[in-house]
Amino acid sequence: MNKPVVLVAEELSEAGLAVLGADFEVRHTDGADRSQLLPALAEVDALIVRSATQVDAEAIAAAPRLRVVARAGVGLDNVDVDAATKAGVMVVNAPTSNITSAAEQTIALILASARNTAQAHAALKNGEWKRSKYTGVELDEKVIGILGLGKIGQLVAQRLQPFGVELIAYDPYLPPARAAQMGVKLLSLEEVLKQADFITVHLPKTKETLGLIGDRELHQVKPTVRIVNVARGGIVDEGALYSAIKEGRVAGAGLDVFSKEPCTDSPLFELDQVVVTPHLGASTHEAQEKAGTQVARSVKLALAGEFVPDAVNVQGGAVAEDVKPGLPLAEKLGRVFTALAGEVATKLNVEVRGEIASQDVRVIELAALKGVFADVIEEQVTYVNAPLLAKERGVEVELVTSSESPDWRNVVTVRGVLADGRQVSVSGTLSGPRQITKIVEVNGYEMEIEPTAHLCFLTYADRPGIVGVVGRLLGEHNVNIASMQVARDVKGGKALIALTVDSAIPADVVEQIVAEIGADSGRSVDLED
Ligand SMILES: NC(=O)c1ccc[n+]([C@@H]2O[C@H](COP(=O)([O-])OP(=O)(O)OC[C@H]3O[C@@H](n4cnc5c(N)ncnc54)[C@H](O)[C@@H]3O)[C@@H](O)[C@H]2O)c1
Numbered sequence: 257m258n259k260p261v262v263l264v265a266e267e268l269s270e271a272g273l274a275v276l277g278a279d280f281e282v283r284h285t286d287g288a289d290r291s292q293l294l295p296a297l298a299e300v301d302a303l304i305v306r307s308a309t310q311v312d313a314e315a316i317a318a319a320p321r322l323r324v325v326a327r328a329g330v331g332l333d334n335v336d337v338d339a340a341t342k343a344g345v346m347v348v349n350a351p352t353s354n355i356t357s358a359a360e361q362t363i364a365l366i367l368a369s370a371r372n373t374a375q376a377h378a379a380l381k382n383g384e385w386k387r388s389k390y391t392g393v394e395l396d397e398k399v400i401g402i403l404g405l406g407k408i409g410q411l412v413a414q415r416l417q418p419f420g421v422e423l424i425a426y427d428p429y430l431p432p433a434r435a436a437q438m439g440v441k442l443l444s445l446e447e448v449l450k451q452a453d454f455i456t457v458h459l460p461k462t463k464e465t466l467g468l469i470g471d472r473e474l475h476q477v478k479p480t481v482r483i484v485n486v487a488r489g490g491i492v493d494e495g496a497l498y499s500a501i502k503e504g505r506v507a508g509a510g511l512d513v514f515s516k517e518p519c520t521d522s523p524l525f526e527l528d529q530v531v532v533t534p535h536l537g538a539s540t541h542e543a544q545e546k547a548g549t550q551v552a553r554s555v556k557l558a559l560a561g562e563f564v565p566d567a568v569n570v571q572g573g574a575v576a577e578d579v580k581p582g583l584p585l586a587e588k589l590g591r592v593f594t595a596l597a598g599e600v601a602t603k604l605n606v607e608v609r610g611e612i613a614s615q616d617v618r619v620i621e622l623a624a625l626k627g628v629f630a631d632v633i634e635e636q637v638t639y640v641n642a643p644l645l646a647k648e649r650g651v652e653v654e655l656v657t658s659s660e661s662p663d664w665r666n667v668v669t670v671r672g673v674l675a676d677g678r679q680v681s682v683s684g685t686l687s688g689p690r691q692i693t694k695i696v697e698v699n700g701y702e703m704e705i706e707p708t709a710h711l712c713f714l715t716y717a718d719r720p721g722i723v724g725v726v727g728r729l730l731g732e733h734n735v736n737i738a739s740m741q742v743a744r745d746v747k748g749g750k751a752l753i754a755l756t757v758d759s760a761i762p763a764d765v766v767e768q769i770v771a772e773i774g775a776d777s778g779r780s781v782d783l784e785d
């Protein structure tokens with residue numbers, strides 16, 4: 257069997273490659289070069305990138321087999337997550353892998369900017385002993401303004417605390433109490449701009465943050481302010497920063513990131529007050545090892561069809577161990593549901609009852625939806641795009657949970673209303689120490705059958721002789737019955753036959769059975785992939 261192909265489009269640590277191991281065919285390309293990247297994507301199952309590869313809609317469309325894009329780092333501004341979601345492609349990152357390195361790089365740039373370290377170093381190596389020119393400022397008793405008090409902003413705050421600084425921050429999405437716990441006062445952007453002696457940026461690059469620190473904002477700051485950006489280029493407008501420094505409205509800057517990268521030529525480079533590094537925030541051995549191994553583990557999980565905790569475009573959080581076995585069960589129930597319904601429902605309830613219902617079981621809803629659409633949609637259906645497919649088709653989906661489950665430890669039910677108002681339901685459980693998957697209810701009839709590769713359900717008016725007719729017709733068409741159960745509401749009422757058979761029952765044979773026994777409905781279900 258061919259091994260899944262993992263395309264590594266930027267440098268990945270040896271440790272990351274080692275985690276991938278021998279089960280994958282690992283290919284390499286230069287992701288920054290479109291003419292190499294696009295053709296290389298044609299056969300890949302997974303793509304691993306850092307920040308230099310644009311994983312846009314065009315790249316995703318060039319990869320028909322793609323199942324996961326893994327960003328070996330934090331920022332996802334180079335990945336079109338919406339396009340990936342529509343294509344059913346999971347996107348993962350390594351959200352904590354390089355935050356310490358980025359925070360340390362921030363401290364380095366703050367200090368370098370305060371003490372002119374880089375400029376003095378360059379001058380001295382050039383034979384110039386200039387002490388007064390490079391007189392700097394202390395951090396002690398200064399006000400540091402942090403824009404974005406998230407993971408990195410918080411680490412920066414912790415690391416600055418011992419310098420005797422006052423910490424203020426702008427982050428409208430963080431509760432003030434959480435900031436106060438860290439000794440940081442949350443203020444408006446305007447107040448931070450007015451009060452800060454140093455401003456350090458730790459925001460994601462989004463529509464709101466692009467150009468957030470522009471000309472207007474740089475007219476509000478102290479002329480002694482130094483601005484450090486280790487987040488993303490463009491959050492601080494480069495043209496506005498250049499003018500502000502030139503005009504003496506800003507004292508200096510430390511920049512690790514640029515609006516267009518690689519950036520080897522910028523008016524800012526001409527200014528002695530500006531210290532720059534080429535996007536080195538995450539470039540430490542430690543961060544790269546963590547990023548590489550984390551994304552490699554995520555890629556393995558994703559290609560094994562398992563839930564990936566670091567996936568950014570899958571609803572629900574980490575999956576508890578006792579919830580995991582419910583995923584293949586729910587997916588099977590979703591497939592049986594659609595086969596029984598013969599159409600996509602207008603309203604779907606995914607019910608989880610029993611012990612596991614006390615956990616976060618949103619992923620069971622996803623698995624059921626994945627099953628519901630698996631056999632009716634041409635494109636690949638995954639945990640990623642299943643909710644989107646439901647939304648696009650106007651299917652209302654609700655997750656119902658209850659710790660009460662009278663008959664079974666845990667039961668999952670997929671219940672739906674069809675366009676004509678009919679209701680269809682199927683329930684299943686994992687039974688016994690071997691956790692065998694069983695269907696325990698169909699359309700209100702109790703039963704116990706294993707959802708093997710080929711199933712058939714017939715609903716008819718209860719009367720003698722029906723089982724014989726079904727057996728004879730299947731025998732005549734060489735379909736071997738593995739198991740059969742008959743359930744009914746009341747004697748002489750409505751009855752249901754559930755069959756497991758050894759081979760698929762051709763549609764015309766089902767029709768013939770339905771006709772001969774005068775069944776209300778007959779549905780065959782093939783769960784074999
Ligand atoms: N230079 C590097 O090598 C390097 C390394 C790692 C991360 N980064 C970048 O650093 C930045 C921060 O990363 P993080 O892991 O701390 O992210 P994070 O998501 O943990 O934190 C971001 C913070 O910004 C806040 N925020 C979001 N939008 C905002 C807005 N419009 N106004 C004000 N606050 C807003 C959020 O509430 C959050 O607290 C990202 O841009 C990331 O890409 C750069």
Ligand SMILES: O=C(O)[C@H](O)COP(=O)(O)O
Nearest residue numbers: 306307308329330331538
């Ligand atoms: O967002 C990130 O993780 C950092 O900016 C690092 O990017 P890099 O992996 O390209 O160094």
